[in-house]
Amino acid sequence: MDFIPALPTYGTDLSARKVWEWFEAAVRNDDGIAYYKHPIVGSSNGTQPDLTILARPYQPLVVSCIRLRLEDILAVNEQEWVINDSGTNRTVESPILELDDFIVGLQQRFDRERVIRRLFKVVGVVALPIISAVDFAAKFNVSIENAVWRAEDINTVLKGHDNTLSDREWKTAKSVMQSATPLNKTVGSIPRTTTKLGDAIRVLESDIAILDLEQEKVATQIPPGPQRIRGLAGTGKTVLLAMKAANIHRQLPDKKILFTFNTQSLYNQSKTLISKFYRHFSDVDPDWSKVHIRHAWGGRSRPGVYYDVCARQGSVPLDFRTAKATDFNIPFRACCAAALQGRIEPEYDFVLVDEAQDFPKEFFQLLYKVAAKEHAIFWAYDELQSLASVEMPDTAELFGRDTNGAPLLSLEGDYAGGIEKDFVLHKSYRSPMKILVLGHAIGLGIHSPNGPVQMLGRPDSWRSVGYEVDVDEFVEGQAVVVTRPLENSPNPLESIYTGDEPLVTTAAFDDRSTELDWVAESIRKDVREQGVAPEEIIVISLDSPRAKKLMSSLQMRLQGHSIASTIPGLVDGSAEFGEQGRVTLSTVFRAKGNEAPVVYILSFDSLYDYVQEIENRNRAFTCISRSKGWVRITGTGPNMVRAQNEINTILNDIPSLRFVFPNMQRIHNLDAETSRRRRELKRAKEAATGLLDTDGEALKNLDPKLQQQLFKKLFEADGLKGLSDEVRKELLKSLGGK
Amino acid sequence: MRLTEAIGQLTATINEWGGLLVNPEYVHRGETISWQAFDRPMLPESVKFSDVAKMAEDRQYSFQLLTDGSLFQLYYGYERDGTTLTNSTLSYYEGKSDSQDTDDEDAVDPPPEDERSFARWLRIDFDYRDHRCALHNDCHLHLSGLPGGRVVLDGVPNPKQFVDLVMSWCYPDLYADHCLDGGHKGNYREARRQEWVHEDGFPSVDDVLFRQLIHLKIPRR
Numbered sequence: 001m002d003f004i005p006a007l008p009t010y011g012t013d014l015s016a017r018k019v020w021e022w023f024e025a026a027v028r029n030d031d032g033i034a035y036y037k038h039p040i041v042g043s044s045n046g047t048q049p050d051l052t053i054l055a056r057p058y059q060p061l062v063v064s065c066i067r068l069r070l071e072d073i074l075a076v077n078e079q080e081w082v083i084n085d086s087g088t089n090r091t092v093e094s095p096i097l098e099l100d101d102f103i104v105g106l107q108q109r110f111d112r113e114r115v116i117r118r119l120f121k122v123v124g125v126v127a128l129p130i131i132s133a134v135d136f137a138a139k140f141n142v143s144i145e146n147a148v149w150r151a152e153d154i155n156t157v158l159k160g161h162d163n164t165l166s167d168r169e170w171k172t173a174k175s176v177m178q179s180a181t182p183l184n185k186t187v188g189s190i191p192r193t194t195t196k197l198g199d200a201i202r203v204l205e206s207d208i209a210i211l212d213l214e215q216e217k218v219a220t221q222i223p224p225g226p227q228r229i230r231g232l233a234g235t236g237k238t239v240l241l242a243m244k245a246a247n248i249h250r251q252l253p254d255k256k257i258l259f260t261f262n263t264q265s266l267y268n269q270s271k272t273l274i275s276k277f278y279r280h281f282s283d284v285d286p287d288w289s290k291v292h293i294r295h296a297w298g299g300r301s302r303p304g305v306y307y308d309v310c311a312r313q314g315s316v317p318l319d320f321r322t323a324k325a326t327d328f329n330i331p332f333r334a335c336c337a338a339a340l341q342g343r344i345e346p347e348y349d350f351v352l353v354d355e356a357q358d359f360p361k362e363f364f365q366l367l368y369k370v371a372a373k374e375h376a377i378f379w380a381y382d383e384l385q386s387l388a389s390v391e392m393p394d395t396a397e398l399f400g401r402d403t404n405g406a407p408l409l410s411l412e413g414d415y416a417g418g419i420e421k422d423f424v425l426h427k428s429y430r431s432p433m434k435i436l437v438l439g440h441a442i443g444l445g446i447h448s449p450n451g452p453v454q455m456l457g458r459p460d461s462w463r464s465v466g467y468e469v470d471v472d473e474f475v476e477g478q479a480v481v482v483t484r485p486l487e488n489s490p491n492p493l494e495s496i497y498t499g500d501e502p503l504v505t506t507a508a509f510d511d512r513s514t515e516l517d518w519v520a521e522s523i524r525k526d527v528r529e530q531g532v533a534p535e536e537i538i539v540i541s542l543d544s545p546r547a548k549k550l551m552s553s554l555q556m557r558l559q560g561h562s563i564a565s566t567i568p569g570l571v572d573g574s575a576e577f578g579e580q581g582r583v584t585l586s587t588v589f590r591a592k593g594n595e596a597p598v599v600y601i602l603s604f605d606s607l608y609d610y611v612q613e614i615e616n617r618n619r620a621f622t623c624i625s626r627s628k629g630w631v632r633i634t635g636t637g638p639n640m641v642r643a644q645n646e647i648n649t650i651l652n653d654i655p656s657l658r659f660v661f662p663n664m665q666r667i668h669n670l671d672a673e674t675s676r677r678r679r680e681l682k683r684a685k686e687a688a689t690g691l692l693d694t695d696g697e698a699l700k701n702l703d704p705k706l707q708q709q710l711f712k713k714l715f716e717a718d719g720l721k722g723l724s725d726e727v728r729k730e731l732l733k734s735l736g737g738k
Numbered sequence: 739m740r741l742t743e744a745i746g747q748l749t750a751t752i753n754e755w756g757g758l759l760v761n762p763e764y765v766h767r768g769e770t771i772s773w774q775a776f777d778r779p780m781l782p783e784s785v786k787f788s789d790v791a792k793m794a795e796d797r798q799y800s801f802q803l804l805t806d807g808s809l810f811q812l813y814y815g816y817e818r819d820g821t822t823l824t825n826s827t828l829s830y831y832e833g834k835s836d837s838q839d840t841d842d843e844d845a846v847d848p849p850p851e852d853e854r855s856f857a858r859w860l861r862i863d864f865d866y867r868d869h870r871c872a873l874h875n876d877c878h879l880h881l882s883g884l885p886g887g888r889v890v891l892d893g894v895p896n897p898k899q900f901v902d903l904v905m906s907w908c909y910p911d912l913y914a915d916h917c918l919d920g921g922h923k924g925n926y927r928e929a930r931r932q933e934w935v936h937e938d939g940f941p942s943v944d945d946v947l948f949r950q951l952i953h954l955k956i957p958r959r
Contacts, residue, residue: 549804551760552757552804555757567802569807570794570833571791571794571807571833571835572807572833579797
């Protein structure tokens with residue numbers, strides 16, 4: 001039995017603690033979950049039950065604790081109680097009526113689900129831990145149904161089920177209690193194992209959404225200060241933050257909440273999720289004047305955190321060009337730094353930050369200032385998806401220090417009620433283990449021919465993302481083995497799908513056209529032969545600059561197979577993705593935050609891009625980790641063959657990654673190396689353009705030796721790789737080379 | 739031009755532009771050619787980029803331009819016999835792509851919100867019930883930035899002509915790359931292409947008005 005206090009007041013709520021002790025003693029060994037002040041149900045005046053308990057052998061319980069002494073209760077009837085409130089007599093609504101609101105509310109939640117309809121009958125309990133039953137009866141001559149006065153009474157309110165619950169019934173009930181039912185999808189009757197991709201996807205989708213304990217704490221608890229939530233792709237960070245926002249809004253409707261993120265497409269997704277979870281509790285939409293969903297930047301047509309701050313300051317926001325001129329690598333950093341120069345007033349009681357790894361520390365400093373004095377900032381961070389660094393900065397680095405040098409925010413210790421300040425979501429649910437580990441290995445470049453491009457430098461960093469490591473410290477040159485246990489990647493696809501289609505497929509082609517033909521034909525087979533719905537397929541191009549053209553070519557090929565597709569987000573600000581009946585053809589940027597059972601990655605040969613290897617490895621990880629099932633990786637030429645070899649080496653070691661620990665200094669210097677390569681490429685482009693602009697006669701008169709050297713260099717650098725063999729031969733002949 | 743020929747032209751136009759026109763949504767329903775989620779949006783004179791984004795999100799288009807997501811809306815309404823055009827609305831709305839989306843190191847990133855908040859647009863309206871007259875002719879062109887102005891046309895462009903018009907006016911670089919020889923100042927690479935564009939059009943109107951008024955002439959073959 002797990003117990004989750006949603007509010008820190010549990011720490012000082014002695015009555016509730018005492019009553020939970022009594023219940024805990026009775027249900028300690030049962031499967032189940034209990035909450036303090038869970039917002040799943042509320043009374044007409046917005047209060048929550050003190051305890052909500054779901055133990056598998058028993059009917060669900062809602063418990064109201066009466067914290068009054070007998071002498072403070074002056075009169076009792078069905079509708080009202082008269083109490084002594086610090087010397088003044090006051091008439092209050094009978095707690096039994098409030099409890100009835102809770103019972104009706106929770107019962108409705110259970111009755112909404114067909115699987116468990118009529119199986120559950122919610123029991124309302126009034127707990128009076130500081131009053132004796134005998135004295136109460138003597139004073140008022142009334143009895144209270146399902147009252148608990150002492151530990152011995154607990155067994156009288158624990159009512160068993162008529163029949164033992166099946167696993168499906170129990171999971172559904174748990175999903176109801178966790179308010180996770182909005183995540184469930186309705187599917188028809190399907191076999192539990194299958195050789196068809198489409199059926200396997202249906203089985204996967206039919207799984208009832210259940211939060212694990214870590215997730216549920218993140219979603220339910222409302223800490224009075226900062227909280228960090230760490231988790232990889234697929235751990236549910238966005239969903240949990242949305243649940244948290246909905247819970248806060250439900251519990252504390254007057255408080256102002258900011259929900260912010262980096263990817264535009266998250267705007268609609270976040271709004272839909274928050275709305276869905278809130279509507280689970282309420283018949284009306286959230287009050288959007290209290291819950292602000294804001295992109296970090298914003299703009300004239302859509303508000304954003306930075307634009308809003310500037311508007312409140314009365315300052316002119318930096319435009320992108322100016323920001324980029326100030327800070328070429330991270331223009332948003334320049335914006336935040338400029339805003340921090342002005343006065344920033346607190347605006348929000350709670351700040352929730354998704355994709356925190358994508359923001360510069362200046363943005364956190366800005367958030368520190370827009371947050372009210374408790375600085376209840378909750379940020380979800382994915383160490384392995386940071387485009388800037390794989391090692392997470394500490395809070396002092398993020399938020400800064402005070403004048404005495406002490407960190408402005410600290411994650412040391414827990415809040416009252418045992419609410420943790422720093423969460424790690426170890427389990428990644430989206431991708432099967434093989435795919436997630438492949439994504440990590442490719443992203444870090446564990447088996448890159450040039451050595452790793454990024455590295456988690458400490459065993460603890462690996463552990464925090466769900467790997468097991470045998471050593472306490474890494475040493476350069478040491479053979480390292482890190483292993484991902486299956487329990488941390490519980491996607492059950494491999495036990496559902498018994499067909500021949502491997503989870504990871506790679507294919508190398510001579511040219512792009514053949515590659516696109518193959519992808520279109522493979523998608524045709526998925527849809528027509530394997531029963532995969534078009535919207536369950538995403539195609540992403542790793543070659544970002546040419547992505548749109550590739551997608552357009554693929555769209556024409558798919559049309560030839562009568563398969564509809566869409567290239568989403570061509571217009572800035574539109575956020576459509578995964579349209580019903582259409583295959584999604586996406587850039588990496590657009591694919592972020594989305595997922596699909598079947599993912600194709602085109603132009604994977606870009607993994608070895610001269611300038612963008614680090615960025616492209618990050619992008620490759622993003623692409624691979626979008627998959628809930630299968631990944632098909634294609635590309636052209638020798639670089640794709642290299643990529644195939646790299647992938648095969650990785651797959652051979654799964655569930656482990658085996659590598660020689662690299663020199664961390666070399667890795668830290670790779671940024672500088674990337675800048676050097678960027679400069680070299682620019683120089684080469686300028687030189688080539690200059691040469692092309694030169695009068696042909698002048699080139700003819702170049703020293704023949706120099707001509708030969710130039711040609712040799714181009715040839716050796718494979719600078720003619722874009723030409724066909726025939727043209728190359730022709731060119732060589734015309735230039736008199738060999 | 740019959741309805742069936744017009745729908746065939748839409749497919750041919752997309753193919754001819756070699757991947758620049760994407761996300762086809764056009765559809766033939768009863769006596770009309772429109773798009774799947776067809777809904778006649780009431781847009782103000784000043785159309786914001788956010789309005790265009792909303793239309794894109796709601797799939798209010800026949801197809802989009804790959805480079806910036808601009809929207810093309812082609813609506814043709816026919817008599818029941820499918821041969822006589824009764825009304826038509828052909829629109830273009832300028833889109834703006836997200837610079838972060840390309841990750842193109844050579845791209846000059848615009849700001850998250852460009853200096854310009856308003857999109858350029860143009861629209862050709864035709865309704866056979868309207869009068870043939872100088873200022874509000876039955877077939878006329880509206881241009882963003884010319885509120886209340888109606889440029890008279892001597893006929894309705896076919897789908898190929900409308901795309902040709904938009905591309906040559908709004909995307910001269912793309913147009914030159916696609917069909918001109920020698921950049922902006924070049925001539926058509928293949929005269930046959932232009933013959934193809936203008937064949938199978940809607941009939942032009944021979945009216946005294948067109949000898950009196952400055953107007954746009956839609957070529958016919």
